[in-house]
Amino acid sequence: MKNSILTARSLSKSFAHNGEQVHILSGVDLDIYEGDFTVIMGASGSGKSTMLYALSGMDKATAGSVIYDGKNIVIMSEKELARLRYSDFGFIFQQMHLVSNLSLYENVVVSGYLNKKQSPAEVRERADALFKRIGIDHIKTHLPSQVSGGEQQRCAIARAVINQPKLLFADEPTGALNRKNTTEVLDLLTGLNQNGQSILMVTHDIRAAVRASRLLYLSDGNIIGELTLSPYEHSAEKSRETQVNAWLSSLEW
Template identity: 40%
Template sequence: MKKIIIGDNIMKSFGVGDEKNYVLDGVSIEINEGEFVSVMGPSGSGKSTLMYAMSGMDEIDGGTVSIDGRDLSTLNEKELADIRRTKMGFVFQQPTLLKSLNILDNIILPSMRDNRKNVAKITEKARTLMKKVGIAELEKRDITQVSGGQLQRAGICRALMGSPKIIFGDEPTGALNSKSAQEIMDIISEINTEGTTIILVTHDAKIAARTERIMFMYDGKIVSEMRFKRFNGTDIDDRMKRIMGKMREIGI
C-alpha cells in the first residue's frame, strides 16, 4: 500500500536554553493512503503539534516529513501553501468562519481566492457538498443562526472543496454534544470510505474507536499503537474497552 505521509525522527521544541522543551522528541511515523488514523494522548503530549508538523503548518527542528513523496523541508512557502491547498483539508474544533458571510460564502471563500473565473463551478460543488452533509437548506444562513454541529458540517464542506487526499482533524467533535459528534463521525467515516486519508487528533476514546489505527502519545513520543478492522457500527463498546485498557497500561 502506498505511503502518503512519512515522518522520520521529527523533533520540535519550544523555549530556549534551560527552558527548552521538546514537544516532539524523535517521532517517526508512516501513514498509508486511505488509512483512518487517530492520535490520542494527554494534554501536552504533542498530538496536535504532530498534526501541524505532518501537514507542514509548523516548522520542525529536526527530522523530515514527506507528503505524497515530497520532502516538505525542500519546499518554499508558496510550494507548501500549494500542497496544503491541493492535497490537504483541515477540520478544527471551532471552524474559523467569518461572521460577515453566510454559510455558502464561507465554504467557497478559500476556493475563490485562486479561481475567481469559475464562480459557478465552485458554487455548484459547494452546494453538492452541503447536500451530502445535510445542510443544503442553510446556505443563506449567517453563522450565528445555525448549531455547532451544522457549523462543523460547513467546516467539513470547506475542507473538501479542493478534493484533498488527506483530511486533518484537530478535535473536530470536541465542542459538540454526543449526538452531533456521532453525526460528524458518520460523515468523516464516509469520506474515508471514498478513499480520503483521515488523521484525527482526539482525547475521546469513543471517537478514536471509530478509526482503524490509534497512535498513543506521551511526552512527545508515540509510545504505543492499536489497530482495528473497519468500524461496522456494532462493536463500539468492545473497541472502547480495549482502548481504555491500553491507556491504563501505558499510563495516560
C-alpha cells in the first residue's frame, strides 16, 4: 500500500476572462503517491500547468483542498507556502530559469546554501556527486549560455534536487528540447525516480509520458483516465509506447 504524499479534494480553479469566470479545474479529486513517477497528460490548454501550480502551492486554487503533510496548502499564508515550497518541493520547467551570470555549479550550490538544510560542505559534496552522476561535471564552470539546452535542463534538475525535495514537480521539462536532449533528461528523471524520488510531471509529450509509473489524463477540468505501468525499462520502450498510445486513443487523444 503506497502512502499518499499529496491529496486534492474538490480542487477547482477558474480565471476571470472578459468579465466571465472560466473554469479550468472543476472539482478534481486526486492522490499523488510516494515513490511514484506520476504523469498528467492532456491537450495543450487543458489546464495541466494550472493543475501543477494549484497542487504545488505556486498558485491558489479557487476552491477545494490540497493536503500535504497534514496541512491544507490552499489556506496557507504566502509566508508558510514559500517556506514549504522551499523546504519540501523541487521545481523544473520548460524554460530552465538558470541565473545567467552564475556558472552551472554556482546555480546549484547557491540554491543549497540559501536553503540551509545542509551545511555548505554537505551542499558541495552533494552537488559534486550530482554533477558527476548527471554527466555535466566537465562543464560545471560554464555559464548557462555556453551549454546546450539539454545540459541546462540537467543543471536545472540538479538545482531542483540539491535540497532533497520530498516531491519534484515538472512542467513540460522536455518541451524546449530536441530528441537527443529529451532522452537524456528523461533518463535522468527515470534514474532519480528509481532511486526513490517522487515525481509529478505534466506534459503532452508521449516520449515523456511513457516514463510514468502512473499516468493520468486531464480533460474538461477533470481527470478522466488513469493507467498504471510496470517499472520502466529501455528495452521495453516500444511496447510501452504502444500501450500508452492505445490508452490515449481510448481517451480520444
